[in-house]
Amino acid sequence: MDNRQDVDWAALEAAAVAAMKNAYAPYSKFPVGAAALTGNGRIVTGCNVENASYGLTLCAECVLVGELQMTGGGQLQAFYCVDGEGNVLMPCGRCRQLLYEFRAPGMQLMTSQGIKTMDQVLPDAFGPEHLEETR
Ligand code: THU
Numbered sequence: 001m002d003n004r005q006d007v008d009w010a011a012l013e014a015a016a017v018a019a020m021k022n023a024y025a026p027y028s029k030f031p032v033g034a035a036a037l038t039g040n041g042r043i044v045t046g047c048n049v050e051n052a053s054y055g056l057t058l059c060a061e062c063v064l065v066g067e068l069q070m071t072g073g074g075q076l077q078a079f080y081c082v083d084g085e086g087n088v089l090m091p092c093g094r095c096r097q098l099l100y101e102f103r104a105p106g107m108q109l110m111t112s113q114g115i116k117t118m119d120q121v122l123p124d125a126f127g128p129e130h131l132e133e134t135r
Helices: 008-021 060-069 091-102
Strands: 033-038 043-047 076-082 103-111 114-115
Touching: 008 033, 008 043, 008 076, 008 103, 043 060, 043 103, 060 076, 060 091, 091 103
Parallel strands: 076 103
Antiparallel strands: 033 043, 033 076, 103 114
């Protein structure tokens, strides 16, 4: 069962920075790390994994949602993403959609302008609630 909890943003930042150090980014030379707090208190992380076929690159958020699912699933309550210098990075458009799928109600994201909600960074989103299967 997912429960709302206080967010330790410093711990999420540290986990994102640690994840970023695992990045495989020989083409862009732009390492990215992401970390998120789940509803049952886990921290899941991801780094970007590039490919010689550039368009096949996995963003850090893609690896993060894979880890979420592989370690028990659940919902994302809070999210933090960093670039190679540890600066806050906004998730790209595709990754906002990936995160939206697994958002907890009121999910928060650290941004360069402070904490925002998932609904603020992906307004009017298309999601599982629009599909017959999930109604
Ligand atoms: N990247 C991410 O990992 N997440 C984002 O949200 C933005 C972009 C990666 C993809 C690529 O490896 C590098 O950053 C440069 O675009």
